[in-house]
Amino acid sequence: MIKVGIDLIHFYTPQVYLDLAELAAVRQVPVEKYTVGIGQEKMSLIDPYEDIVTMAAEAAYDIVKGREENIGLLLFATESGVDYSKSAGVYLHALLQLNPHCRVLEVKQACFAATGALLLAKDYVTLHPDKLALVVASDVAWYGLNTPGEVTQGAGAVAMIVSVNPRLAVIEEGKAIVENSKDFYRPSYNQVPIVDGKLSIRSYKELLKQVRPDKPLKFVCFHMPFATMSDKASEVLTLPLSPEILMATKAFNKDVGNIYNGSLYLSLISLLTTYPNSLANETIGMFSYGSGATGETFYLIMQPQYDKVIDKKVFLSLVNQRRKADFSTYERLMTGYEHREKSLNFTTTIPNSKHRFVLTSIVNGHREYLKR
Numbered sequence: 001m002i003k004v005g006i007d008l009i010h011f012y013t014p015q016v017y018l019d020l021a022e023l024a025a026v027r028q029v030p031v032e033k034y035t036v037g038i039g040q041e042k043m044s045l046i047d048p049y050e051d052i053v054t055m056a057a058e059a060a061y062d063i064v065k066g067r068e069e070n071i072g073l074l075l076f077a078t079e080s081g082v083d084y085s086k087s088a089g090v091y092l093h094a095l096l097q098l099n100p101h102c103r104v105l106e107v108k109q110a111c112f113a114a115t116g117a118l119l120l121a122k123d124y125v126t127l128h129p130d131k132l133a134l135v136v137a138s139d140v141a142w143y144g145l146n147t148p149g150e151v152t153q154g155a156g157a158v159a160m161i162v163s164v165n166p167r168l169a170v171i172e173e174g175k176a177i178v179e180n181s182k183d184f185y186r187p188s189y190n191q192v193p194i195v196d197g198k199l200s201i202r203s204y205k206e207l208l209k210q211v212r213p214d215k216p217l218k219f220v221c222f223h224m225p226f227a228t229m230s231d232k233a234s235e236v237l238t239l240p241l242s243p244e245i246l247m248a249t250k251a252f253n254k255d256v257g258n259i260y261n262g263s264l265y266l267s268l269i270s271l272l273t274t275y276p277n278s279l280a281n282e283t284i285g286m287f288s289y290g291s292g293a294t295g296e297t298f299y300l301i302m303q304p305q306y307d308k309v310i311d312k313k314v315f316l317s318l319v320n321q322r323r324k325a326d327f328s329t330y331e332r333l334m335t336g337y338e339h340r341e342k343s344l345n346f347t348t349t350i351p352n353s354k355h356r357f358v359l360t361s362i363v364n365g366h367r368e369y370l371k372r
């Protein structure tokens, strides 16, 4: 039987964050509601010269380098799309200088799209074992100022290379589930989602109940819109996770915030980076949830040399070396983001920073990028 799975994984999150203690003070909410009840400490904020394409490019660049010609499929999963027709994947394809004969698509189903894409990529590679697939999840979770969802925002991207005989993890399929729900949706004319938060939590748990692993597993990662959602999900398992493992799955997410499609995979990266023992040959259960609503469970069989293909120091520095913004910077960045996303023409100031990919302008609705 041919083994297919994740050969390489990387992520990116904007390098500026808001401390949620500051948000709590301004909103006059006890800070423990955010840090204990919701479990979040910080959230990444998108800079004016970044968007879902630049974040995806930053996440993918290092793992794609040298493999450009072999990538036959690029799937770009997002629910913060910038164009109803042109796939964000086409912009990304150009920035990464991939093979011109690559098949490129944008994939949508709320936060589940990346998982759907990953499992479709697995099928593609099974049929085309000499090819690689690139799956990218990139989102800006933006609910609007002073909304219940405000504390569960964030921004970031995760990129994965899918191949035969993967070095990181073999994928084994589980079970999918779909149920029409009104928990969270964003009509095309709205900039922010329409959310019934309590219903979304009930819907998440209900779908998990229907596809949860039959047998107890030591390791499970969950889609994580906010950190204590994982505690609630763990309680739905036949045997809840140990507090130590749960903490390792949440370490990055509690400081980055919700990154929608990438959240489940950021939780995986968090576990791989912060769990003190080796995960070689372990099975990790994965539960993906996308409002609307779809869910799926699948399994990752960690490969013996998995830790040779990840750089924990780089992962830790992406989360720990961001600069802190004050509340007024947060307001300015997010209102600026909202304004830019509805602008037909826009020019950014090119930053003097380490960013390899920069959104320079929007010209008649078309995005222009700089690679440096």
Ligand code: CAA
Pocket (backbone or CB within 6 Å): 030, 032, 033, 034, 036, 037, 038, 111, 148, 149, 150, 151, 152, 184, 195, 196, 197, 198, 200, 201, 204, 223, 224, 225, 226, 229, 258, 260, 289, 290, 291
């Ligand atoms: N000290 C400690 N805990 C406190 C507290 C305090 N002073 N005050 C409140 N809390 C606790 C509450 O008891 C509650 O805990 P439980 O959930 O265990 O009951 C928790 O903090 C949150 O409090 P509320 O329920 O009162 O918070 P809220 O009404 O402001 O809404 C939310 C919270 C529903 C998560 C809201 O932020 C929201 O709508 N977020 C966006 C939607 C979302 O993330 N849904 C998740 C599932 S959908 C999904 O997964 C897709 C996706 O990515 C969005």
